[in-house]
Amino acid sequence: MVGQGGREHAFASALAATADVVVTPGNPGIAGSTPATATEIDADLYVIGPEGPLADGLADRLRAVGRLVFGPGADGAALESSKAWMKEVVSAAGVPTAGYATFASEPVQRRAAHAYLETLAPPYVIKTSGLAAGKGVLVTDDVASAHSDIDAKLDGTAFGDAGRRIVIEEGMRGPEVSLFALCDGRRAVLLPTAVRDHKRVGDGDTGPNTGGMGCVSPLADVDRAVCAELGALAFEPTLAELARRGVDYRGVLYAGFMLTPDGPRLLEFNVRFGDPEAQVTLPRITNDLALLLAGAAAGELSDEIIVSDDAMVCVVCAVEGYPAAPRTGDVISGLERAREVDGVTIFCAGVGTADGQAGSGGSLVTGGGRVLNVCGRGPDVAAARDRAYQAVQHLHWPGMTYRTDIAAAEAAATAGGNR
Structure with a gap:
């Protein structure tokens, strides 16, 4: 398993039901984490979690030496690493999507981007074409903010080279x-x-x-x-x-x-x-x-994927200052008590250890913006949500922050059972 966040912890946990799992680089909260790289590990199957290694061609390099890999090559990963190309592909495929235009950082195209924006009605949508860890999209009803965002992205101020090509979409x-x-x-x-x-x-x-x-x-x-x-x-x-x-x-x-x-x-x-x-x-x-x-x-996928009818709700516990200026290095307390709540699983995302040594038995500390994924499971969304928030109450570090309204509307809508 390639990656180091909560997604990879969830993968490792699910895969461990029937397989021995090694996670690279993982984190101190994920069993089986190793500093060895994927190319140094001899495995029957390689699962690549994040978009960065996929866009960088890790799947291609592993396949080139005969490895079995779940994850697209760099050519397929361009669906995410180039939003401009993704829009071209889905438009050619006939998939309904928002109207759009793409622009680069050259002065002529920059002027064209601002002019195109003026033809649209709010909400205004400005996207980095390149990878931006899920944060490269501005959606706003304020046209002045949209114009400023165009400049910040094309200048490289906001997202570096990932933003020097943008997609402006019709608001929906x-x-x-x-x-x-x-x-x-x-x-x-x-x-x-x-x-x-x-x-x-x-x-x-x-x-x-x-x-x-x-x-x-x-x-x-x-x-x-x-x-x-x-x-x-x-x-x-x-x-x-x-x-x-x-x-x-x-x-x-x-x-x-x-x-x-x-x-x-x-x-x-x-x-x-x-x-x-x-x-x-x-x-x-x-x-x-x-x-x-x-x-x-x-290349031999089975015919059906079966998913249980129960519900799950995930509440992300983050650090003070996330996403702009996350504060890290604070000791996480209450983790064991939170894990004792019925129906709750906690996946570790941005964590480290106080002495910097994974598996040393030292206290976990905050090591990134999103620290823990607190997941409640139950017969319906309301029950799953209640369990997740019960567990969150046991957790603490200075400045810990989380949303209090995750799945609130869905819990009300599913009262009496899921569909």
């Missing part, structure tokens, strides 16, 4: 939803459950976008039938278009949709499981996950 309104499919180069097999992420740092969806402050699955407004409709709309046409372009895509496709009054529209594709979406999805898969991923990697 409606609830957002995420779906996942496993792909083996020929087929895309849907995970029949929808997930909703909460990106903004503050309650009520206020403040800047983050990597994700929590999520919930399943959803009352996106049942399994709707999941199937959305999946048919996006996954198979995109996989077919990739194949037409010579891309043998083996890994996960993560589709973000907006359910607009005019019908569903694709917001984006990512080439890895979401974080924290994986934390409420992977534990609910009842198939042998290692066999599923190995089948996709080998």
Whole structure:
């Protein structure tokens, strides 16, 4: 397992049911973590968690020496590393998506970007084309802020080279939803459950976008039938278009949709499981996950992915100052008591140890912006949410922050059972 965050902890936990798991580089809260690199480890299957190593061609390098890898090559990973190319691919595939235009940092294109913005109505959407760890999107009703964001991105001030090419999209309104499919180069097999992420740092969806402050699955407004409709709309046409372009895509496709009054529209594709979406999805898969991923990697994916009907809610506990200026190095207390809450699993994301030595038995300390993923599981969203927040109350470090409204609307909507 390649990666070091909460997503990789969730993967390692699920895979450990049937396999011996090594995580590189991992973190002190993930069993089996090692400083050895993926190319130094002899494994039957390599699962690459984050988008960075995928875009950098790690899957290609491993496949070149005969390894079985779950994760696309750099060509397929361009769906995420170049939002401009992703929009081109999905438009060619006939997938409904927002109108858009792309611009680079040259003066002529910069002027064209500002002029294009003036043709649009709010909300205004400005995206970095390159990788920005889930934080490269501005959505605003304020046109002056949108103009300033164009300059900050194209200047390289906001996101370095990742922002020197941008995508400006037609603004859309409606609830957002995420779906996942496993792909083996020929087929895309849907995970029949929808997930909703909460990106903004503050309650009520206020403040800047983050990597994700929590999520919930399943959803009352996106049942399994709707999941199937959305999946048919996006996954198979995109996989077919990739194949037409010579891309043998083996890994996960993560589709973000907006359910607009005019019908569903694709917001984006990512080439890895979401974080924290994986934390409420992977534990609910009842198939042998290692066999599923190995089948996709080998081009022989099984026909069906089975997901349990129970619900999961993830609350992300973050540090003071996240996402702009995270404070780290504070001792985490209450972790064992939090883990004792019935139905709760805690995945470690941005953690370190007080003495810097993984596995030394020292206290865990905050080591990144998003520190712990507190996941409650129950027969419905309300029960899962209650368990997650019960566990959060046991946790503490100076300046610990979290949203108090994760899955509140979904809990109310699913009162009496999930669909």
